[in-house]
Amino acid sequence: MIFNSTPLDGACVIEVERHADERGFLARTFCEREFAEHGLPMRIVQSSTIHSPRRNTLRGLHYQEAPHREIKLVRCTRGSIFLVMVDLRADSDTQNDWLGVELTAWNERMAYIPEGFAQGYQTLEDDTEVHYQMSHHYVPEAARGVRWDDPAFGIEWPAADEPLISERDRAWPDRLPSA
DSSP states (O other): OEEEEOSSTTOEEEEOOEEEETTEEEEOOOOHHHHHHTTOOOOOOEEEEEEEOSTTBEEEEEEEOTTSOOOEEEEEEESEEEEEEEEOOTTOTTTTOEEEEEEETTTOEEEEEOTTEEEEEEESSSSEEEEEEESSOOOGGGEEEOOTTOTTTOOOOTTOSSOBOOHHHHTSOSSOOOO
């Protein structure tokens, strides 16, 4: 794996390294030891797959409140997404900054999203699937979010005109939370 740092403190974009021959390829997508060597602790306790049949589906921006904060490792396994992460940590030099990265089934990139970040994505094509690995179990009572179009963040979504978005995600507060 190739670990690429980002402008957001603690966040990382990871590229898999293919080992190919005439049979196809093998590519490691997680190794606890390699992540730790790059200062990215990760203990996976839960994995989820999300399928979105329609392009321009927008999910997020989500996070879990302390003490249930989680690290997420996100990979697009079919189709493509524009993934956004926002640093909500009060003690961070990059607090309230955001980063958008395109994850596709073809570029095989993954995003490492630290605790204290909100995260969401917009599908860039129909029939898209996203795989999540999390460091903490989902706790419904700790689930929180911020609005995808909060002007305080100024996120530049690829197609923000009329996204398909849940009522729950539309109802998140239009303000900066204390994470």
